[in-house]
Amino acid sequence: MLRVLPQILAFTLVASLAAGAAYAAQPVEWLERMSHGHRELSYQGIVTHQIEDQLASYRIVHQVMDGREFERLTPLDSEGSELVRKGHSVNCVHPAERLLRGVSQKGDFARYYDLRLEEGARVAGRDVVTLHIEPRDVFRLGYVISLDAQTAIPLKTETVDQRDQVLERFQFMLFELGVAGELNQDDAREVAHHNVVTDQEGKPVHPGLSWNPGWVPEGFMLADTADVQSEALSYTDGISMFSVFMESANGVSPPSTAVAMRSGATVSYTYPIPDRDLVATVIGEVPLLTAEQVAKSLVVPQ
């Protein structure tokens, strides 16, 4: 019996170490790493975007120099112009990122999604862990995200609806860490970026607008606000996002009834506000149910 005791002790030690290792790979921690990993490293590759039977491919270059992000997306099989984002501070933390960064402490995310981790697959020649993000209510879409095991950069993202149908897929065909040389930024379209005013953060409604949604699904908060060009609000729950736009019906010949459209994971619901010369459009990567309910909940004071 005494001879067995050290073996039991050794086994217990190994078991507890294994448990510790398992804890370090919790799904929420991968989610947290994902929220900022893709911004802090330089990488390049070929990425495809698939909707139903349509496939388009792009070269993507992401470079971090002196704490600033430079990014370029070039279509490889169409005439579309390339897009560039430059000089964006790595320290600029956006609302969704903030939601995900605190996810393992606060646990809010787990109220709205079930998280599951799967190991052992490969994407673009690299080992990945696959994060299954399944909505717990009917107001969100699901995601299957394959994260690079080394950097937590998403190498494959599938957006799935409530029936587990894949709506849209982003996938790297080629992925390399590190970028040589500097980005050539001539002739490219620069990407805009708005900051959320600090005192509006975390609030469900925007006090400066004449209208507001009367309802958004639980867990969504303001991510972006109106600017001079448009009356718009954007909401995020950390992974999904939708925007609400309000336009005057004057001159745009509004639809007489509500119009729903989709493209990939994105749906839009355009809703003429009853008895007002206003048209609201809710657009985003959410089920149509969510877009419709948000549009119909809009409160426009007389």
Add this chain to the structure above:
Amino acid sequence: MSNDLRESLSALMDGEASELELRRLMRDSDDGDAAYWGRLHRQRSALLGEPTFNGMDISARVSSAIAAEAPLAPASTRDWRKPLGGFAVAASVAALVVFGLGGGSPAQVTPEVADAPVVQNGRVYLASPAPSTAGTVTASAAGVAVPRYQQVGDEQSRERFERFLRQHTERAALNSGQGMVTYARLVSHGAE
């Protein structure tokens, strides 16, 4: 109402009614008996310190829900249905009603049993209702086929979709954990 019936109701409430008594109750009880049954429950709730329903009667709603269902077999007797037919269903309805009570007054409680959104995986959180009257919450959009935006005949609707998609994506790219990859949504559209 006979004393016999009242005794049977008492026994039923304590779970001690025989099957014979139960059959007799179903055959002979009237609205007065139903009211007595309700009083018995309120008294017990008060004794146990549970929140009382204070006269709220869901039997009509349960009965109408049952009446709306296609019958499994031809109904032979109808008169006992109203007060007693709902017992089996009442348990499931009661769970919703108690959940909805929450401390508000019973008059405000309107559990929308029939309108709960249908979901494939069976997990549903009921929508928090919109605080405004404008916010009519519907579940009608679930499962509706939505046309791809390229298939929509109205040129202006397509133009609106593209314009708002661009603005939305510029906002979303910084909030999706994906980075610039999501801009592919725009460029793919521009190419078509």
